[in-house]
Amino acid sequence: MKKALVLLNMGGPNSLDEVSLFLKNMFSDKHILPIPNRLVRSLVAWIITKRRTPIAQENYRQLGGKSPLVSHSNHLRDALQERLGDEWIVTLAMRYTPPFAHEAIEELQTATISHLYLLPMYPHHSTTTTDSSVEDFLMYMSMAHWDVTTTIMGHYYAFQSYNEAIVTSILENIEHKEIATTSLIFSAHGLPQSVIDKGDLYEKHIEAHVEILKKMLREKGVVFADVTLAYQSKVGPMKWLEPSLESALEKQKEYKKALIYPIAFTVDNSETEFELSIEYAHKAKELGYDSYRVVPALNAHPMFVDALTKMVQNA
Amino acid sequence: MKKALVLLNMGGPNSLDEVSLFLKNMFSDKHILPIPNRLVRSLVAWIITKRRTPIAQENYRQLGGKSPLVSHSNHLRDALQERLGDEWIVTLAMRYTPPFAHEAIEELQTATISHLYLLPMYPHHSTTTTDSSVEDFLMYMSMAHWDVTTTIMGHYYAFQSYNEAIVTSILENIEHKEIATTSLIFSAHGLPQSVIDKGDLYEKHIEAHVEILKKMLREKGVVFADVTLAYQSKVGPMKWLEPSLESALEKQKEYKKALIYPIAFTVDNSETEFELSIEYAHKAKELGYDSYRVVPALNAHPMFVDALTKMVQNA
CATH class of the missing domain: 3.40.50.1400 (Rossmann fold)
Incomplete structure (x- = not known):
């Protein structure tokens, strides 16, 4: 068995x-x-x-x-x-x-x-x-x-080992000396506001998750120029979750350096590898960013594998 | 939590x-x-x-x-x-x-x-x-x-402690000296044959369950005059699972004593307390049975409570 x-x-x-x-x-x-x-x-x-x-x-x-x-x-x-x-x-x-x-x-x-x-x-x-x-x-x-x-x-956004994997992966994807001058943007896939209004937990969970990660970074003494949350991938004329990643990039452009973490995803897909890494990279360039990088999703990161193993064994 | x-x-x-x-x-x-x-x-x-x-x-x-x-x-x-x-x-x-x-x-x-x-x-x-x-x-x-x-x-029909509760309850509901002359009928709620033909597991599980219980009774040296499976509660003109409880009672009537165990149920309901205990009791009388008794479902039997507790704690 x-x-x-x-x-x-x-x-x-x-x-x-x-x-x-x-x-x-x-x-x-x-x-x-x-x-x-x-x-x-x-x-x-x-x-x-x-x-x-x-x-x-x-x-x-x-x-x-x-x-x-x-x-x-x-x-x-x-x-x-x-x-x-x-x-x-x-x-x-x-x-x-x-x-x-x-x-x-x-x-x-x-x-x-x-x-x-x-x-x-x-x-x-x-x-x-x-x-x-x-x-x-x-x-x-x-x-x-x-x-x-x-x-x-x-x-499982609040699962400790999972968040340790995320923080580690963020730090693996930026030079230590650049942290203080880079704006970290947690980018979540958006949803129509109407879905949230019906009681969907998604926005609440995303916001709580960003707070947990901010606290973990603070406790490790990792201080980015700014840490914010934005939503990507809007389609159609309806109102979607805000702020959009586009408006966040516009607002943060003074920092000239952006690091994007795709917070809603655990494995890479067209939203991370096409939208974030090609389309939004182009917009960042237009907005005058010197540096724009996307942290890959955890994929098969050993710490993510560890976290999921623990989670399944404890369930 | x-x-x-x-x-x-x-x-x-x-x-x-x-x-x-x-x-x-x-x-x-x-x-x-x-x-x-x-x-x-x-x-x-x-x-x-x-x-x-x-x-x-x-x-x-x-x-x-x-x-x-x-x-x-x-x-x-x-x-x-x-x-x-x-x-x-x-x-x-x-x-x-x-x-x-x-x-x-x-x-x-x-x-x-x-x-x-x-x-x-x-x-x-x-x-x-x-x-x-x-x-x-x-x-x-x-x-x-x-x-x-x-x-x-x-x-969970194959769960050991659950079946021990069933066997104990059967033995609690019959005088030891009457066992050898009584026909034990496991009565299961029927289903249309068309449901089974679509792949429903019910009949397979019921049949396997009766085999397990027969084996347990045999191993305890409990030998009824006969042990069989029948299906109750047929409604409508369609073909349902067979044999029907009615035909089983007819076939077993030479034994004159029947003990019915409602195998598909864990708590009593109108099928056990009305159909089995009133309607089929009436039929048994008509068929000339001297004795016709229905074992209650396990309900809050301490051994059933034990079994479910173990099951949940091991899940």
Whole structure:
């Protein structure tokens, strides 16, 4: 009897051909596009997908023809498998692209599993991410008539070892002598304000997380020129969480040096490697920044692997 | 930080007025009435509820005007609360009658819960019971934006201490000298064959469970005149699981003495206290049985409380 650990994430196109599948599945998700009628939602998803696919394909082309998310997740899975050992099976389930939940379930059903752990790769809780991934996985478990004691890991932004990994990674990505003159911006993926108004915990968790990290930096005597929170990735005309990363960069431009930490992500994806590292880098240059750097997500960082191992073993 | 344990069950009318609510909620459940379109399902549920309410009310009237399920569940909850102590909050969530999942969630949200355990009162897995209750609870957690690490306990028909409680309870309900001349019938709530054909695990689990209990009785040197499995509660014209309890009683009538164990239930309800103890008792009399007795469900039996405590602490 083995234990199983499944890492849940949104997924990302594994090739340019998968871009439209990714968009279609994402906009068919009732947590992303909250249209109650499934047929209407499908139609709207189809229209959005049609319009966005060529632009998104062009962006993924600049990343080498695919999202980095799945391969980073594979590395993390391998590192966790090695750390947890033979008593465990570690696998992935993505929400919008392969490997899908039903594939993970088929794989795990061939073994004898005594306890299943579902670990969302989202440290902050949101209906649009955590709940969407967990509900999808449990629905496929039910459809596959697979019944095993299952632990769904909640948010973990306050988990001490996880935050030690983040602080270490920030310090690994900046020269000590540059800290005092650099503005550190925690950049979180944004959400429509309407989602937050319905009670979603995301903004609360992000804000609490930034406070924890600020305190840890202070206690280590690490003093940046400024530390702020901003939200990236806004699309559409609706009001999204604020301040935007664009306005934060504008406001902080006196410092001339920015270090961006992608606080909502644990593995790199098109939002970190295309938006932050290419698009916002361009804006920073236009705003006159001398230096603009993005800390990579933790991916398979040994301290992150340690933190997740501890978290799973204590759950 | 406390741990929370929620006992999940179908519920039952707490008064004659709640009979139609119970039926309406039950037949509106897509796991019970698998009609994909929600409006059509609601209409059919309304028709069934209209027709069945007066008959069901008459049955509940014979049980003192309500189902015994919720009060037995309350006693079990109290016993578990006492056993688990102050570190835990134990509560109930019913699928079709109060107390509903959203009420349990509201109660638990006022405390600080570090880990939530969902324990279906169904020892065998079925989409119609386990999945229905678990999905309902998780949906309300998501709607309440309540995020906490959550363990969903799977089936537990093979759990050693649970089966020791069952065997002890059987032996507590029969005189030793009557065992050799009595037919023991494990009676399980039936399901439409079509549900099983779609892959539901219920029949497999029931059959495996009966084999385990037979083996335990044999190893204790307890030899009934016969030990069999039958299914009760069939409604409608469709094919249900077989053999029916009625046909089993007919086939076993040469023994003249029957002891019925309600294997699918952990707490008594209208199926045990009305169907088994009144309706089938009447049939047994007609068939010429000298003795027909029903073992109560485990309810708050100390060995059951022990077993559940162990199960939760090991999960």
